[in-house]
Amino acid sequence: MKFLFFLILLGSLLIGCSKKSDQNDLKDFWDSFEMSADKDKWLDHYYSNLQENVNRKDYSSELLNVAIAYKELGNIPKNYNLLHKVNKLANKQGNLSQLGLVNRYLGDYFESIEVLDSSFYYYTKAEKYYSDIESERVEFARVILYKADVLYDMGITTESEVETIRALSILSQNKDHRLTYEATVKMTLILKDLNDFASAKKYYDKIPELLSILEDSELYEKDIDRGWLSYYNNIGGYYDKMEDFVKAQSYYKLALQKPYVENHAKLHAMILNNYANSLINSNVNDLKIDSLLNKSLLIREELNHQQGIIASKVRMSEYYLKKKDTVQSLRNIKQAYKLAVETKSNSDVLRILKFLAENEKEEKNYYLNKYIVVKDSLHNVEKSTRNKFARIAYETDEIEKENTILVKQTLYYGISAIIFLLLILTLFFIYRLKLRNKKLAYQKKEQDNVQRIQELLFEQQIASEHAKNEERDRIARDLHDSVVNRIFTTRLNLEKIATKDNESKSRIINELLKSEQQIRDISHDIHDNLFHQKQSFSSVFEELVLSQTNSFNTVFKCSVDAQIDWSSLTIQQKTQLFLILQELLQNVNKHSKASNCFVFFIKNKEGILLKVHDDGVGFNSKVKPNGLGLKSIQIRTKKLQGIFEIKRLNKTTISILQIPFKINN
Template sequence: MRTLAYIILLFLLLLFSCKKNDSVAYDKNAAIFFDKNYIDKLGKNKKEKYLDSIVDLLKLKKNDSTVRNSYLKTATEYYYINNFEKSLSASLNALRLSKQSDDSIRMAKASYYVGDCYINSKKDSAYFYYLLAEKLYYNIHDYDNVGRMLFNKAYVLFYNGNYVECEVEIAKALRYLKKSTNHQLIFSCNTLIGNCLEKLVEYDEALHYHKLALGELEKMKINGNDDSNEINNYYVSSMINICNLYDLKGEFPKSIKILKSLLSADLKKSNPRLYANVLSNLAYSKMKNRNYENIGLMFFESLKIVDSIGAESDILYKKIHIGEYFLSQKDTTKAIQILKEANQLAVKIKNSNEILTSLKFLSKIDKTHRLFYANEYIKLSDSINTLQKNAHNKYARIEYETSRIEDENKILTKKNFYILIISFGLILLLIIIIVLRSLKYKNKELEFLKEQQKANEEIYQLLTEQNEKINVAKENEKAKIAKELHDGIMNKIYGVRMNLGFFNSKVDEKIIEKRKEYIFELQNIENEIRTISHDLSRSSFLEDNDFDVLLLNLIENQKDISFTQFKYLNDGMFEWSSIQNLYKINLYRIIQEAILNVNKYANAKNCEISVQKFNDASLIISIVDDGQGFDIKNKKNGIGLTNIKERTNSLKGEFHIESKIGVGTKIKVTLHF
């Protein structure tokens, strides 16, 4: 029957929008831009000019938190005077500046404000910005506002006739608000899900949620909410929703009794629009109960009130009710006239549900244009069905109901207790079996690891022997160079020295030229000695760093097989000869395994490998890459990481890994000896 629920939900959404400035803390530093007390005293035109001057000033200021706050406050004030275009502009500026500063809190708030500005003109855009705000609020753990954005999204879906998906979004909101003290928001969510269920013809469930909404009003009273008039308006709205359900179930006397009790002079004075809705609904319930006394006057009085206010959605619903009234009085001409007006108004404000309602009535009573209205009805109905075809299922509401029941029912029955004990026993038995199998596997793995370590020792021994052969060859080469120095260069220097001594006493030109030749020869000897000296220096650098040679060779070999640039760092504060072979071979294998992992999975540009000695009792190996990283919690360790961990554990060392997607990976191994 009723589309009045739409009005109530619109009232609730606008109420949240008007109160959104409460969440913006007043910033004393913003006083140079925004004087709230002064603005509140201005009329609409002067207020708009004052806000325009603030915006012009803000454009000249550097982007900081004060400027962003001022844009948000200005957007709110524009919204209060119904200048949605300028409110949208200020909100978008706040969003742009917040993105530049990576200010998540104000990005969320600005997105929320932009959605509010679009709610009456571009519902798809409003939905998009509410969704953006929802994600941002979720990232900063502001779950009350996550629930609020889900409510706003559901509101958009409800007014587009997508009741199933609307129900899903509200169920999500209620899950986020389970521990919230924002009873007003929870009240609105329960009201909206009740209206969704009404549209889905689940009247008993809808009634349940409307009663939950009334429970939230009681909590608001208990918590000391001083605005009793506001709570009373909520109460009247909820009772109207409940009466709608009674009418849909055919229980008209219940509805009439409640609505009569709601009509009062105080309500008419404090909230004429709500009074008009109660009056119209009472007339409708009486009409459905075939009690036609004064209902025409009641309908027209309610229409007159909302018409004076200019509430088009209210006018639409009243005209549809009046059309039904004329039909009940067999006045087809007036019924057609008023329903045509309702249809035109529904098209104007894009209310698809009431377009369908008016078309349905007109197709039945307007014999001349019956076929036209029927075709229009079918066309629009098919369009709506197509949009709703891919809607989410109802599991979200079931999940919410389940979690709520679990919170309320903490005491288990005896039967459930036995089931729990048996289940626990079976699980424990399963765990024992798994542990035993795991231990058996670990023992085999340790045996294999010992054999592997023995093989590694043998390999290292062979490598050491090979290095000794290399050192012998170096020694032979150095002896050869020393002989060359003694037999060749020293003789040359002696000959040059003798000749220069001989020619030193002569001064003719030939002798001078000859002396120059010997000086040039000395330069050649000098270059030859320098070359030999450099060769010897390089050899001496490697004499005491055999294991470093192995590591360097391992890393240098990656240049030909990998796109990653590997870099090896050694603080040079210790000698490898003081380290046991067992530690060196495991260290070598750990680095080798890490390099293999980087090449296979990291997709890194750079990788740094460092070895440091700490307190003469520990080695710290660090492997850091700038690759794609991975989620440590969700990804199981591969064979490479497992091998590294096992080698570390076998030496009673410590293994630590850090990684984030898109950031890279850091492996740290500490060995104690």
Template sequence: MINKIKYSKILVPLIFVFLFSQARAESLDSAFSAIIQVDTSNIKYKKYTIGKKLYQSGEYSKSLKYLLDAINTEKSSSFYNAEIYSLIAGIYFESENYNESINYFKRSLGCFNNNFVDKQITDEDAVLRGNVYLKLSAAYYKINIKDSSIYFLKKIISNNQINTKYRKIEGNAYGNLAAIYISSDSESELVINYLTKAIEIHKQVNNLSSLAASYSNLATIHVKNKDYLKAKYFYNKALEILEDKNDKQSVEYKESLYDNMAWSLYNLKDYTAYEYVTKSYSIRDSLNEKKLKADIKKIQLRHNIDLVKKAEENKRLRLERNNWIIGVVGILVSLLFLYIANLYKLKQKNLRLKLSENELEQQRKLEKLKSDSQAKIINAAIDGKETERKQIAEILHDNVSALLSSANMHLQATQKQFKGDEVPIEIQKSQQIILEASQKIRELSHNLVSSVLLKFGLEYAIKDAAKKYSNSSLRFFTAISNVNRYAQEYEIKIFNIVQELINNILKHSKAEKAYIAMEEEDSMLTIMVKDDGKGFDTNKSKDGIGLNQIRARVDMLNGSFEIESAKNIGTKIIIKVPVVRNQVPKSA
């Protein structure tokens, strides 16, 4: 008979006993009750109270109905909701629907987290949360996700609390950690460390059932290490604690303890092992019968829970359907009233529109006149400015520059009169000043009106400008074809437009490359200026003063102006204007 005992039985004993002894009814008298303040007259509280009493009496499917109604009734304290979620999770745990149990335990935990921000944790709060961690760990272990189970147990022992209720939870957490590591064949030292802490706490809080389970697990470690004498010692200590206990949990413990004690005695050649095997089998027979009944009850419970869930879902769908019907009817009635009201408003609006049509037409004409006038004023100012710049440039180049050259020649003639004598330094300095002034006047003249433009035309002036403004950060490229000489005023206007666009690129685009293309076709001059800079949203950004001036110039030239741009893809501007050629005098 003793030969039938398997070694694997030693690993079964009571290693999971903590995990599931806490996952059931601890929420009934947990710290929730100590901190929840509710209005006992409200509907939610009454449903919650009935659901809790049904839970305590083991009528889980009926309890679930009331608890689901309570959670969906009206808003209340987050801690109050946390207890309801915890009870619902416990019902799913009893029906072995562990995934749904985890879902509701997490909802319960979420209620805690929402209220522990920037708040000192009280003893009651800690016990409340510790209970949920313990149950959540058990549910994860049931679905074989040991990492998550260990995670929540370690959260319990990381929270240093000294009150008795929390210490009981902490002791169970240490015992559960040891149980998990035994099942994973972890190092004995780690398991013994956890069990030692668990035993110490269980003794302090007088948690005898858990103390017995810890002694049993400690014995199991010694069995794995083949130290059967120590194993026998700790199995005996566990049995001494449970000797007079006859509750369901204690009986289940004793069945495993008798079985494991028999194995240890067998290895010690102590044949009193047969007595323990007999005791184990006698308990096991009754347990098997109870387990069969419990399994049948769980199957029935799962079926009843499914019915409750389905009824709750149907109720929710009916409420949603009724709300939809009421909403649709309300919308239809509202639409009818809106339709009638809109008919009346439309009639009134049509009358007002007819009366204001003439006023709007006149307003549009006035706006157009105003816009045309503004464009003419802008262009007149620009034309005046360009004419003035040209006149100043001509005066500087033809008159002032010539006078400075003449003064320099007189000073050179004066130098020759000194022959062998030393020329006064004042004369030399005067020559240097005159040369510097001539250079500055030449540069100023070129800035006012490009001399390249006046002498060689648009093509060379634009290429010169591109070369002038290119640097290591920004390169300008040109592509100019079929561009001839045009009327001088026309060329100045076009060049100034291109120069203004170049200035915009230099100031705002943050580009690395820019392109200037120009081509004449069918007496239309097309100008394209493009860059690879940051661009802008043409739907949101308004044209600046510079672009408005350019648009006004193009309008006065009877041309078109288009902008294509978007953020981070650069800007492209296309201008088309009819060409204006030099008037050739008629021959006599």
């Protein structure tokens, strides 16, 4: 986990070389935060007020301040959520400096919860953003150093060394004593692990001087104690490696005697563990060893420091093995192995497998084979990574050389490139314009063709209706003029015939009268129905409505006022009305997601009223209706001299078209 000794410097990182008033605002924020009695309540209130001013210019910077403050209070979930929010804002604004900073803090977050692969990912992203900002070289070095930390924790020591050297190289040209101190400490640890003790000692000797420089700075005053504790611990570890246990233990004792050692729990646990290890290795039968090991483990368990727990378990396992307590030794080492696998601590996994292969007699071959596999795998990963960075370094050098040449060429070819680009853009827009015009012409032609086809279909349908009506008219005339007259004549002739059976004669005459009247009634009914058919165009619209289907399974219904005289409209006007209704139904099918759709044709004093109701999602009135469908409806409405509007009432969308009976075209 990284610490918050950069809070004042954070202002310059968030706002670059901004105005002094902005820096004062940042200082005021942290001063108020530190002085508040209830920091959680103060910060929640500040964040709430900030959310009411999301359009302010420095909103994302202020939000990042709040995120960092939540981290200091230990509210990690809120810190993480706000960091992601700032990340989105910075991406939208294209703010590279802020993108670098927020990705660095996301890396810190994942390192704090020991998800090292995600931590490495965000540090790498931050590195890429900072690499393009010349004024952020210190921050560039910082994220490279943090990457080195992650690689070291993952057991990829050689690559960690490469990254640390990169950071020190950048820092040599951009003075930052704090980062230089951290990188120097990292180098001592790496070189010690690589058994390069001579080189490690050179870096150890630089640390007291760097700490003395930092002691003179108020900015780092509260972190100097931790720096000295780390130095005593690391130099003690160095002398342990050199097998000078007495000198090593003197440094551990010096660290544990400091009154502030308990204020740094993780480091305190590490010193206790290392001191115990030094006593074990010096073959001292000291009762303090058990106390030191147990106290170290207890602190780490309270902190839930997984890697620290692994280190304690391994150390206790080694200690119990030395005491010939194999059961306790194997129990602790297997617990350590489980944690190491869960946290993907490769160096610990390898070390533990080696221990198990040497000391777990019952499963020796199993652990030995596993050790070989893991070791080969780690070797391949380290080799692959090392080659990758060597290739990147080489390619970077080549790119720098090419950039020098390109800068010179840009002076000569820049203007030509701009002119060429403008020419290409001009030709492109001309091409797009022509293409658009062709598309519009094609669409208009297609629309005209469709309209003509509809008119032809209407004409054909009317012709068919006309033929049917003429045939009905003929049948009615034949019934009335021919059949009725024949019955009438037959009845008259029958009345004149003399017969003895007058009763039967009367009955037959009555039946003929009834038949004559019945045929006359049928003829009149046919005429009435024929008159009605000539006045109706309803079936065309009903068939159109009832034939609609869509993926929403909308139920379509249609009602046409029988009083409407369709003969008052020409075939072209009926076509326009048909196409308007067709377009409205298409809108329902495409966009409404409606369960029901009702279509009404109503005769009123103004003329014919068309209403389409649907219970779908509705029409967004805030969006300007630029769709071709609505434009088409408006054009056709104008041709019909009508009025068209769309309303939303009680979760129902209502499209209304009013046209007059007589249209002057």
